[in-house]
Amino acid sequence: MTDAPSDVLLPRRSVLEGLEADIGRAAQALHGQQRPDGHWVFELEADATIPAEYVLLRHHLAEPDDLELERKIGVYLRRIQGEHGGWPLFHGGAFDISASVKAYFCLKMIGDDPDAPHMARARAAILAHGGAGRANVFTRILLAIYGELSWRRVPSIPVEMALLPRWFPVHLSRMSYWARTVLVPLLVLQALRVRARNPRGVHIPELFTTERRPRKRARTHQHPGWALFFNGLDGVLKGVDPFWPRRLRRRAIDRCVAFVTERLNGEDGLGAIYPAMANAVMMYDALGYAPDHPDRALARRAIEKLLVIRDDEAYCQPCVSPVWDTALAAHAMLEVGGEAAASVPAALDWLKPLQELEVRGDWAEQRPHVRPGGWAFQYRNAHYPDLDDTAVVVMAMDRARRQLGLDERYEEAIARGAEWTVGLQSRNGGWGAFDADNTHHYLNNIPFADHGALLDPPTADVSARCVSMLAQLGEPGDSPRMLAALRYLEGEQEADGSWFGRWGVNYVYGTWSALCALNAAGFDGTRPSVRRGADWLLSIQNPDGGWGEDCASYSLDYRGYEPAPSTASQTAWALLGLMAAGEVDHPAVARGIEHLRQTQDETGLWPQEAYTGGGFPRVFYLRYHGYPKFFPLWALARYRNLRRANDPRVAHGM
Numbered sequence: 001m002t003d004a005p006s007d008v009l010l011p012r013r014s015v016l017e018g019l020e021a022d023i024g025r026a027a028q029a030l031h032g033q034q035r036p037d038g039h040w041v042f043e044l045e046a047d048a049t050i051p052a053e054y055v056l057l058r059h060h061l062a063e064p065d066d067l068e069l070e071r072k073i074g075v076y077l078r079r080i081q082g083e084h085g086g087w088p089l090f091h092g093g094a095f096d097i098s099a100s101v102k103a104y105f106c107l108k109m110i111g112d113d114p115d116a117p118h119m120a121r122a123r124a125a126i127l128a129h130g131g132a133g134r135a136n137v138f139t140r141i142l143l144a145i146y147g148e149l150s151w152r153r154v155p156s157i158p159v160e161m162a163l164l165p166r167w168f169p170v171h172l173s174r175m176s177y178w179a180r181t182v183l184v185p186l187l188v189l190q191a192l193r194v195r196a197r198n199p200r201g202v203h204i205p206e207l208f209t210t211e212r213r214p215r216k217r218a219r220t221h222q223h224p225g226w227a228l229f230f231n232g233l234d235g236v237l238k239g240v241d242p243f244w245p246r247r248l249r250r251r252a253i254d255r256c257v258a259f260v261t262e263r264l265n266g267e268d269g270l271g272a273i274y275p276a277m278a279n280a281v282m283m284y285d286a287l288g289y290a291p292d293h294p295d296r297a298l299a300r301r302a303i304e305k306l307l308v309i310r311d312d313e314a315y316c317q318p319c320v321s322p323v324w325d326t327a328l329a330a331h332a333m334l335e336v337g338g339e340a341a342a343s344v345p346a347a348l349d350w351l352k353p354l355q356e357l358e359v360r361g362d363w364a365e366q367r368p369h370v371r372p373g374g375w376a377f378q379y380r381n382a383h384y385p386d387l388d389d390t391a392v393v394v395m396a397m398d399r400a401r402r403q404l405g406l407d408e409r410y411e412e413a414i415a416r417g418a419e420w421t422v423g424l425q426s427r428n429g430g431w432g433a434f435d436a437d438n439t440h441h442y443l444n445n446i447p448f449a450d451h452g453a454l455l456d457p458p459t460a461d462v463s464a465r466c467v468s469m470l471a472q473l474g475e476p477g478d479s480p481r482m483l484a485a486l487r488y489l490e491g492e493q494e495a496d497g498s499w500f501g502r503w504g505v506n507y508v509y510g511t512w513s514a515l516c517a518l519n520a521a522g523f524d525g526t527r528p529s530v531r532r533g534a535d536w537l538l539s540i541q542n543p544d545g546g547w548g549e550d551c552a553s554y555s556l557d558y559r560g561y562e563p564a565p566s567t568a569s570q571t572a573w574a575l576l577g578l579m580a581a582g583e584v585d586h587p588a589v590a591r592g593i594e595h596l597r598q599t600q601d602e603t604g605l606w607p608q609e610a611y612t613g614g615g616f617p618r619v620f621y622l623r624y625h626g627y628p629k630f631f632p633l634w635a636l637a638r639y640r641n642l643r644r645a646n647d648p649r650v651a652h653g654m
Contacts (some may be wrong), residue, residue, distance in 0.1 A: 003590050020638055022597050026633040027340040027602035030329060033629070038346030039327040041322035041627030042136055043308055045315065046615065048077055048087040048099045050274050052106035054303070054316040056142065057278050059109055061285055062197035069307075070110040072314035077103050078118055081314065085125035090551045090611035090621040095125055098139040101207060103130045105146075109202045122318060123206060131209035136619070138275070139280030144284075145189065146196045148204060155447030157183070159191035161469040162255040165363070173365045174443060176456035177384045177434040180362065181263065183448075184256050185283035191249060194286045203341040255289065263293055263383050269302030272378035273319045277303050305377055318615065318622070323375050325626045326351055327392040332652055333434035334399050335641065344400050351393055356385050363424060366436045368421030375415035387424060387431045387504065388462050390417050391469040395653050418473055421466050422481060429484030430458025430492075431466045433503070453616035459502035460492040461510050464517035468653030471520035486521060489514055490529045496530030496560060505612045505621070507519075507561045508570045511537055512577035513576075519580035520653040534581035536575050538588050542566045545595035547574040548610070556572065568606035571596055572631035579638055582648040593639050596632045605629050 034040055051073050058066070082088045086100030104122045112119055126132060132143060137155060144151045162184065164171050172180050198248045261282050262430055263270055269277035277299060284296035291297065306317045333340045356372050359385035364370065374385030375393045394417040397410035424436045432438050438456040446454070467485045475482050491498055493514070494507070501510030515533050523530050541547060546566025553562040575592045583589055606628040613622030642648065 017598070019636065022600055023336055023633065023636050023640060026600065027333065028597050029604035030332065030629055030633060031340065031343050034329075034343055034347070036533075038343075038348075038350035039326040039645035040347070040626065040630075041325050042322060042624065042629065043309075044317045044319060044321050045611075045623040045625065046081060046318045046620065047089045047096070048106075051076060052099075052102040053107045053142070053274070053278060054108060054307075056102070056196075057201075057281070057303070058145075058581050059198055059200065060196035060282060061291075062199045068480065069309070069314060072309065072312065072317075074107060074110050074112065075313040076315045079106055081118060081122065085121035087122075089619065091609050091621070093551060093621075095129065095131075097126060097129045097137040099128050099251050101135050101139055101204075102142070104207065105202075105204050108204060109200065122364075126207050128341075132204065132207040133209070141186070141190070146198060146203070147192055149208070151190070151193055152474055154190070157181055157187060157190065157446075159187040159252040159256060162252045162259070163248070169440075170443065170446065173362070173412045174438070174440045175454050176438060177362060178271060178273060178276070178456075180452045181273065181276035181384075182279060184259050185270070185276070185279035188253050188256050188283045188292040189279065189286060191253065192286050194282065206368065209248075234646055245381060253287070257283070257321055264295060264298055265302070265380055265382065266380055267298065267302050267305060268380040269299065269305075271384060272376065272381040274306055274316065277306075277320075286532050286631060318620075320378050321624065321626070322379055323351065323354060323389050323393065324327055324377050325624075325630075327375075327389065327396050329626070329630045330396045330400070331392070332630040332637070334396065334403055335634050335637040337403075337637070337641075341400075341404060344396070345376040345404065345406065348397055348400055348410065351397075352410065354379070355393075355417065356382050357416060359383060361385065363435050366438075367423050371416065373418075373420030375417070384434055385420075386433045387421055388433055388465050391465040391652070392467050394418060394421070395472050399652055414473070418469065421469060423483065425466070425481055426458045428458060428489030429481075429486075430460075430463040431485075432456040433462050439518065453619065458488065460489060460499040461501050461503055461513040463489055463492075464499075464510075464513035465654075467517040468520045470490075471522070472653035473518070477521055481527075482521070486518075489517060493532065494530055494560065497536035499533070501614065502617070503614050504573070505549055505551050505614055506617075508537070508540075508547055508549045508573050508577075509612070509614075511579075515577040515580040516650070516654050517630055519522070519650050521584075524649070525582045530581050534583055537578055537581075538583075538586070541574070541588050541592070545591035546571040546599075548590070549612075551611055554614070556618065562609070566595060566599075567610045567612055567628070568596065568599065569606045569612045569627035569631045571572065572635040575635040576631075576638060576654075577647075579635075579642060584639065584642040584648050589639070593636065596636060600632070606632050626635060 055070060055073055080347060082095060084095045086095040087103045088094055089096045089099060100122055108114060133149060136255045140154050143149045166173055184619060242507060260270055263273060270280045280299045289296040308315055308317060326347050333344050355375055358372060359382040360372055374390040377386045377389050394414050396416050400406055401410055425431055426437045433456050435456050443454050463485060467489060470482060488626055498507040499510035499514040501507060502588050511533050518530050520562045525531050525534060540561060544566055546564045547570045548564035549570055550562040550564035571592055575589060578589050599606055608628035611621040611623045615622050
């Protein structure tokens with residue numbers, strides 16, 4: 001694609017012609033979506049599983065009917081049903097049996113006729129893929145709770161696990177934060193063999209096959225030897241489960257309740273993520289807590305705050321992203337400058353008090369001597385701040401104090417954020433999202449971990465953000481921690497020149513992140529890693545001038561980049577990455593800028609249905625509704641700034 005003559009690559013009209021007006025329209029539109037208190041927050045959409053689980057939770061608890069809300073969720077689920085008859089994990093994606101089972105169950109629960117065409121198609125697709133019994137562990141747990149299959153079809157993790165010492169190889173502290181918060185209340189549900197109330201008496205026997213065919217071993221991330229060991233252990237645990245001493249079980253349940261209650265997190269919920277929040281509510285219910293009990297009521301209210309209810313349809317978000325949205329939008333507005341940047345101090349003033357300076361979260365298990373100082377992704381999540389958000393907020397504050405002359409307004413916040421980030425660097429030089437050295441990879445072989453995302457190891461994208469932050473704050477390039485970080489980051493580069501993106505789809509996201517970090521560290525296109533990364537981005541540009549990547553690039557064997565139609569956010573990432581590599585004058589960059597200008601809509605922003613965010617590779621993806629609002633603006637403004645300055649070097653970490 002990039003071998004074409006430069007006169008073909010260049011747009012017919014100058015890329016600078018009218019660019020200022022396009023930037024102004026986008027900045028005005030983004031400013032118009034800033035909340036009165038200074039922050040931005042946009043919808044965060046997952047797949048059919050979360051809204052389906054929300055409806056099934058209400059029926060599990062036998063809550064009063066809300067027929068209008070159910071009707072709207074039904075409209076949403078029918079709209080996103082795939083052409084294959086089932087439900088995908090992202091718009092246009094392949095059939096996913098777990099999402100399809102939950103969506104079908106939900107629609108039947110709210111009254112859809114099983115013989116209706118959309119239900120018949122879904123049922124046929126589910127049966128063709130082996131039936132509901134082939135769904136993932138979390139779906140089978142839901143089915144066991146509803147009595148659709150035996151608890152023996154669910155991997156055993158005894159609640160007594162909560163009492164194990166920290167040195168034990170299978171311990172909660174060795175798992176990721178999301179696994180921890182989801183699993184702890186789930187241990188109680190499993191120990192009590194909880195049964196949903198299901199007042200309408202809806203069941204789905206029609207989704208289970210009766211044919212006894214030899215089952216081929218499914219392709220999996222799990223190592224055959226480890227999987228054999230843990231599957232054998234699962235059989236032993238099932239056999240001894242009835243013989244656990246009652247006093248020990250009671251003590252373990254009490255430990256789980258104490259863990260959850262300590263981390264309830266107000267109306268932002270346990271872990272501030274839907275699965276953990278829902279499990280907490282069901283745990284309290286199973287233990288006999290009345291609906292008006294303060295802890296149960298608080299946990300239940302948190303879930304309602306995740307609903308998005310429109311005139312015609314509704315869905316439930318997996319969580320919310322106000323800190324992330326606000327920090328990134330602030331970066332975009334700072335890039336625009338002028339009147340647009342005037343909106344940034346209010347955003348940063350909103351962010352400042354959300355810094356966690358007191359609670360020593362679960363991260364302190366590995367780093368007990370580090371002071372708190374991070375920001376969470378959500379409004380509040382004191383026990384679980386993350387490195388990605390912290391680095392982006394710190395960079396925005398540092399940039400604003402220089403660009404806008406804000407004196408010492410954010411000095412302490414910046415210092416504490418940087419201190420916490422440095423304190424959570426892993427031994428290999430990189431950073432995970434929430435914990436240090438969360439690298440116990442054997443745990444991904446336990447039967448419960450069929451999603452392959454039980455851990456939070458260092459990743460290139462999060463590490464790149466931390467490197468960018470440290471470099472922007474003046475960390476010497478030859479300091480031991482920076483050398484270790486750069487060694488890790490360059491060591492993670494793929495053979496084709498790209499970097500894997502854990503939290504964004506995928507290699508485009510990872511490569512953008514890494515190139516920004518290497519630029520911030522002082523490397524230019526003469527550095528082999530930078531050159532190879534830039535060449536890879538150039539090689540995958542779409543014919544229309546944009547960039548796109550399919551979520552299928554998170555394949556089981558990680559074969560690499562999977563092409564897809566251009567999206568606004570992925571085009572912006574590629575452009576920002578190329579500009580960080582010093583390629584502002586490359587014809588491909590001009591074509592990419594022109595693509596963004598041509599696809600800007602009448603509102604001043606960009607449409608994007610595609611999912612370009614990562615929850616868990618291969619099993620959970622996210623559509624950030626804010627991404628096409630601030631990333632393209634950021635790329636356009638940076639292009640303008642670099643062309644005006646006639647200097648290919650980017651001055652900031654991002």
